[in-house]
Amino acid sequence: MEEKGLGFIGAGNMAGAIVNGIVGTKTFPAQRIYVYDINREKCEALQKKAGIRTASSIEELVKNCGILFLAVKPQNFSEVLAAVKPFVNERILFVSIAAGISTGYITGELDCSCPVIRTMPNTPLLVGKGATAMCKTANVTDVDFQLVQSLFAACGTVTVLDESRMNAVISVNSSSPAYIYLFAKAMMDSAVGQGIDAKTALELICQTFEGSAAMLRQPDLTPEALIKMVSSPGGTTLKALDVFYEHHFEQMVDEAMKACTKRAEELGK
Ligand SMILES: NC(=O)c1ccc[n+]([C@@H]2O[C@H](COP(=O)([O-])OP(=O)(O)OC[C@H]3O[C@@H](n4cnc5c(N)ncnc54)[C@H](OP(=O)(O)O)[C@@H]3O)[C@@H](O)[C@H]2O)c1
Structure with a gap:
């Protein structure tokens, strides 16, 4: 997985905070981080600030990346997953940061049993003091899970939970x-x-x-x-x-x- 890129769909507040944490701590090389957002201005602003790359389409992003962060609002998930679906394969690892979106919903919409990590971060991540809870599907490898934990650890602490607790944890962190x-x-x-x-x-x-x-x-x-x-x-x-x-x-x-x-x-x- 190390050789593949890290892709972000959505270049908003949370994606920006995670990217800045990863780049600032050199947890993953900036030249292998890609971002795609329908809002080109946000995409370019993040590219300039963090020194990462932009993708001009979801297809280009998926082609370059082995790990895809889903960093859009929950209400945009359906359209984003539909746009990703034609290019997806079971080797791509998805990382969701959205409230309330289950791993089963993601694999169901993609019609693909991709590995998925569901996370619940918080806004203190913006100042490098986040508290992120996460869970994974059974097919996420230990190496990939550790890598994703280290990405969030670049901007705070990480706790692993069972998926059945991921809605309740929203009230906690x-x-x-x-x-x-x-x-x-x-x-x-x-x-x-x-x-x-x-x-x-x-x-x-x-x-x-x-x-x-x-x-x-x-x-x-x-x-x-x-x-x-x-x-x-x-x-x-x-x-x-x-x-x-x-x-x-x-x-x-x-x-x-x-x-x-x-x-x-x-x-x-
Ligand atoms: N804020 C929190 O406290 C918090 C805590 C934990 C988790 N989260 C989760 O983090 C996620 C992102 O939140 P955020 O605050 O970073 O949101 P945000 O700042 O609104 O960023 C989302 C970005 O995605 C873009 N976008 C919308 N539809 C898209 C599409 N189809 N393809 C590509 N990009 C698209 C948006 O563009 P436009 O602006 O043009 O729509 C926006 O730039 C949410 O799912 C939220 O549940 C947030």
Whole structure:
């Protein structure tokens, strides 16, 4: 597989982030990465930025590439797979980054039992701090799976899951940056209301998020133990936590995440 090219159908935000990560870390040679997008401007912008190549048609892309990233919106999958189908063969490995699109849908639309890796990345990938979950069909070789894992590892961390969990994981890593931003916004608004300027508050909040994530990664420290560590009897933190518990914060998060998964299942193919 090493000698073949890496192709991207779609040159949007996510494809750009993945390509920039791969090229920036030299995980795969830029001169063997091709991109095709119906929007030629986006294609050329990515070519210039990352020093990769463009393909002028899907046929040209498929001819040059052994691995094809499907990096279009879920609603464009049907047209893209129909366009790929005439040129496909069972040696081509497909990598989907789309929410809710199953490996069975891809092989079914292609009418070909190609190997498929289904991934669920997130937007922090744009700053090299992504968290990507992935699964594969049984016919993906270990070598190819490791190669694709290394491509995503170039812009973050990688976790392997069973496909049956790929809709639920959207609520954990892919939609979840929005929950974090909402929490940050609420904290900032309160800080500003209490007389702290927004820039200062944002910096303190970001550093607190990063530091708390590092604490959560410490072995033997559970979230419950960490909460206890901050909560002196009769102190300020307990007063804040009381308000969260009064408003059933944990139940709210559970409901939000389940609503996210339900929507992924409704939109899924
Ligand atoms: N954003 C997230 O948080 C996130 C997280 C995880 C996964 N994803 C997944 O990542 C995928 C890409 O998302 P994105 O945010 O990068 O989207 P995007 O910026 O809209 O990029 C998609 C690109 O594909 C192009 N395109 C549309 N139809 C095409 C076709 N038939 N052939 C070739 N190119 C075509 C679009 O062109 P036009 O702009 O002209 O339509 C656009 O340039 C989605 O499936 C999404 O589910 C996104």
